[in-house]
Amino acid sequence: MIETDTIWKDSGFDCDHCGGEIAKRIDRETGQPDRTCLQCKQCGCQWTLAGNVERVGNGPDCQAAQRDREAAPRQLTLSRPVWIALGILAFLVLLRFGGFSLLFALLRYLVPLGLVGLVVFYIARHGREQEWW
Ligand SMILES: [Zn+2]
Ligand SMILES: [Zn+2]
Numbered sequence: 001m002i003e004t005d006t007i008w009k010d011s012g013f014d015c016d017h018c019g020g021e022i023a024k025r026i027d028r029e030t031g032q033p034d035r036t037c038l039q040c041k042q043c044g045c046q047w048t049l050a051g052n053v054e055r056v057g058n059g060p061d062c063q064a065a066q067r068d069r070e071a072a073p074r075q076l077t078l079s080r081p082v083w084i085a086l087g088i089l090a091f092l093v094l095l096r097f098g099g100f101s102l103l104f105a106l107l108r109y110l111v112p113l114g115l116v117g118l119v120v121f122y123i124a125r126h127g128r129e130q131e132w133w
């Protein structure tokens with residue numbers, strides 16, 4: 001016989017959509033591993049423990065937050081070709097006016113800077129996905 005059981009635990013978080021209490025929801029089913037997620041008791045939004053949205057609630061703020069999330073990756077993919085184009089343009093300008101010796105001198109500074117920028121970019125993107133801010 002299969003029994004299902006749902007356990008609610010206080011997560012200590014408040015919902016940033018409706019201000020409601022967010023609870024840890026543990027679904028138990030006989031023969032299945034526990035399924036744990038976070039759920040707002042008021043608007044019904046559901047998140048995985050990693051903070052990814054699983055179910056969008058019915059409140060207007062929930063829908064708006066979901067639209068923001070869907071819009072965010074699109075902005076990133078749009079801006080990347082622009083940055084690549086700017087990089088190629090800067091490269092060509094450099095070649096035209098400075099030649100290779102200046103290019104290599106600059107690369108010694110640009111490569112570490114570029115790596116740092118890349119790391120910051122990925123941390124920022126990861127942070128947004130995890131909704132750290
Ligand atoms: Zn809520
Ligand atoms: Zn919500």
